[in-house]
Amino acid sequence: MIGKESTAGRAAKFTFLGLWLVFTVFPLYWITITSLKAPGDIFAFPIAYWPENFSLENYSGLFGKADFGVYLTNSLIIATVAGAVATVISMLSAYVLARFEFRTKSALLMAALVTQMIPTFIALGPLYLLMTDLKMVDNRLGLILVYIAVCIPFCTVMLRGFFENIPDALEEAAMIDGLSRFGALFRVLLPVMRPGIVAAFIFNFVNCWNELFLSVTLMNSDSNKTVPTALNGFISSFNIDWGSMSAAAVLTILPTMLLFAFASRHIVQGLTAGAVKG
Amino acid sequence: MSTASEATDPTNPTDPTGPKKAAKDTKATTATKTGAAGNGGAPPVRKVQQGRRKPEFTARRGFLIAVFMAPAAIFVAVFTYYPMIAGSQMAFRHWNLSDLTDTSWVGLQNFHDVFADPAWGTVLGNTGIWVIGSIVPQLVIGFALALWLRRRFPFRGLYQALVFFPWAISGFLIGILFRWMFNSEFGVVNDLLQKAGLINEPVAWLADPDTAMFAVLVANVWYGVTFFTIMILAALQSIPEELYEASALDGAGKVRTLFQITIPYIRVTLALTVLLRIIWIFNFPDLIFGMTGGGPNNETHIVTTWMIKITQQGDYGRASALGLVIVAGLLLFAVFFLLATREKREVRS
Numbered sequence: 001m002i003g004k005e006s007t008a009g010r011a012a013k014f015t016f017l018g019l020w021l022v023f024t025v026f027p028l029y030w031i032t033i034t035s036l037k038a039p040g041d042i043f044a045f046p047i048a049y050w051p052e053n054f055s056l057e058n059y060s061g062l063f064g065k066a067d068f069g070v071y072l073t074n075s076l077i078i079a080t081v082a083g084a085v086a087t088v089i090s091m092l093s094a095y096v097l098a099r100f101e102f103r104t105k106s107a108l109l110m111a112a113l114v115t116q117m118i119p120t121f122i123a124l125g126p127l128y129l130l131m132t133d134l135k136m137v138d139n140r141l142g143l144i145l146v147y148i149a150v151c152i153p154f155c156t157v158m159l160r161g162f163f164e165n166i167p168d169a170l171e172e173a174a175m176i177d178g179l180s181r182f183g184a185l186f187r188v189l190l191p192v193m194r195p196g197i198v199a200a201f202i203f204n205f206v207n208c209w210n211e212l213f214l215s216v217t218l219m220n221s222d223s224n225k226t227v228p229t230a231l232n233g234f235i236s237s238f239n240i241d242w243g244s245m246s247a248a249a250v251l252t253i254l255p256t257m258l259l260f261a262f263a264s265r266h267i268v269q270g271l272t273a274g275a276v277k278g
Numbered sequence: 279m280s281t282a283s284e285a286t287d288p289t290n291p292t293d294p295t296g297p298k299k300a301a302k303d304t305k306a307t308t309a310t311k312t313g314a315a316g317n318g319g320a321p322p323v324r325k326v327q328q329g330r331r332k333p334e335f336t337a338r339r340g341f342l343i344a345v346f347m348a349p350a351a352i353f354v355a356v357f358t359y360y361p362m363i364a365g366s367q368m369a370f371r372h373w374n375l376s377d378l379t380d381t382s383w384v385g386l387q388n389f390h391d392v393f394a395d396p397a398w399g400t401v402l403g404n405t406g407i408w409v410i411g412s413i414v415p416q417l418v419i420g421f422a423l424a425l426w427l428r429r430r431f432p433f434r435g436l437y438q439a440l441v442f443f444p445w446a447i448s449g450f451l452i453g454i455l456f457r458w459m460f461n462s463e464f465g466v467v468n469d470l471l472q473k474a475g476l477i478n479e480p481v482a483w484l485a486d487p488d489t490a491m492f493a494v495l496v497a498n499v500w501y502g503v504t505f506f507t508i509m510i511l512a513a514l515q516s517i518p519e520e521l522y523e524a525s526a527l528d529g530a531g532k533v534r535t536l537f538q539i540t541i542p543y544i545r546v547t548l549a550l551t552v553l554l555r556i557i558w559i560f561n562f563p564d565l566i567f568g569m570t571g572g573g574p575n576n577e578t579h580i581v582t583t584w585m586i587k588i589t590q591q592g593d594y595g596r597a598s599a600l601g602l603v604i605v606a607g608l609l610l611f612a613v614f615f616l617l618a619t620r621e622k623r624e625v626r627s
Binding site for chain 2: 013016017020021023024025027028030031034042043046047089090092093095096100102108111112113114115116117118119121122123124125126127129130145146148149150152153156181206209210211212213228231232235240242245246249252253256257259260261264
């Protein structure tokens with residue numbers, strides 16, 4: 001082990017960890033508390049840190065006045081499908097980039113890095129025209145296709161790191177035993193890579209679930225809106241309806257947070273591999 | 279690092295040298311192995327002619343590479359690169375939603391307009407503050423958390439799950455959360471600071487040009503520390519315990535161990551994580567968009583939110599010009615950054 005810690009060192013460490021925990025969790029606590037106050041109490045003095053009366057009015061308003069259930073469903077479908085397809089496609093490209101040496105390899109990796117530098121807004125106009133030509137504006141499949149493309153570069157780089165950590169010998173043994181390369185990939189490599197794949201999928205899902213600008217541009221009708229688009233709608237007017245906003249925020253954060261909580265071990269493990277190789 | 283120690287922990291998937299070395303070795307012998315399999319009459323998938331093994335193998339290999347790369351390449355080319363390139367040519371045209379009848383070529387006029395804007399200096403300065411003011415605290419706090427989370431303590435798993443969750447929230451929504459907390463009238467930040475006696479009267483955080491950037495940075499630090507913690511924590515797990523034991527035997531203190539063992543060992547990850555984060559923070563208008571919209575008086579506008587503003591005004595030509603400036607700037611930065619860290623990386627590996 002690393003050298004023994006002094007008592008003072010330990011105290012400092014746990015004080016810092018405690019403070020950071022409070023700082024991290026407090027905004028979430030605060031938005032939740034706000035959402036559970038009756039709309040009138042949100043703007044009452046003194047500010048209540050624990051409301052006397054809990055109310056679900058903000059939440060019922062979301063499903064009554066607005067179609068928040070529809071938005072949640074849309075986001076769920078789009079993020080799940082796009083995240084899963086992007087993971088599968090990235091697995092193939094990551095496998096090749098990890099296992100083979102070829103001339104265009106560094107160019108491909110650079111191309112992946114450059115996608116991270118392109119501001120979304122430079123592509124919005126032409127993308128809209130392209131989707132119009134494909135008859136996929138205001139269409140969930142259209143947004144899914146765009147999101148898949150958004151997810152692929154980082155997902156590929158991440159999974160490549162994971163593949164590189166698995167010795168070649170594993171699949172070579174499988175191939176000598178008569179499996180094809182595909183067979184070796186799917187029956188031998190994938191089970192070993194499960195944490196990495198789960199981490200990659202969660203990253204994709206969260207990215208798609210949270211994406212705002214593309215979805216605002218491509219989805220017009222109310223029945224096709226995603227959650228971030230709906231949230232954006234709450235502030236387009238002069239004032240923010242903080243009651244609805246806070247309730248909507250809680251409902252938006254909850255699914256991804258649960259996903260993170262359940263899979264945090266997988267994420268660290270998965271990124272562990274990706275991180276080491278960059 | 280001895281081979282014996284590698285063998286003791288074969289399950290550790292994070293050891294950077296063990297599996298890598300193994301992978302390299304096997305890669306080097308792959309060709310001969312396949313050849314041997316063909317010669318020796320071991321069940322070859324396909325009958326291979328002697329002497330022509332290699333070219334055919336290469337052709338099949340090339341085919342496989344192409345097939346596996348194709349889906350990813352097509353998606354990214356069609357939905358990312360094509361729109362970007364199509365958008366780039368708008369930068370050299372008069373392209374304004376207010377008058378779409380005239381989309382003539384105007385050369386570099388749009389670029390000139392971007393740089394000639396009186397607010398450009400402010401926006402550029404803000405971008406610098408935004409990137410540096412975000413990355414430094416994120417890196418320092420993220421590093422500290424990772425060092426502490428490396429060692430077991432009660433409820434570490436729960437702590438990790440709680441501390442990591444900001445990463446799951448969208449930048450836009452984080453902007454909204456902090457906008458509500460920094461609200462001048464009903465904001466909890468003012469209330470807490472007043473209770474603590476740190477301020478006497480409410481501060482209009484987001485309306486005051488002097489405090490708005492600070493508030494936005496607090497939100498971004500809250501969000502971004504997680505990424506560094508996860509990446510560094512992951513990299514730390516690759517440092518062999520023996521190194522620490524040796525340094526403890528040599529009587530090295532904590533600080534010396536940190537700077538002479540920990541940091542040099544994870545330098546590659548550190549450099550690449552910082553590069554990726556700088557690019558992301560630069561290209562991250564979402565949080566500011568949700569929190570201040572660039573105000574007050576442009577004081578929290580960074581280049582990417584500035585681009586949104588120009589787009590919303592309908593001047594696509596100028597917005598695209600600014601977009602190209604951003605991509606070019608980031609590319610230059612990435613190249614310099616990679617060159618500057620390359621030497622060290624080669625020494626390391």
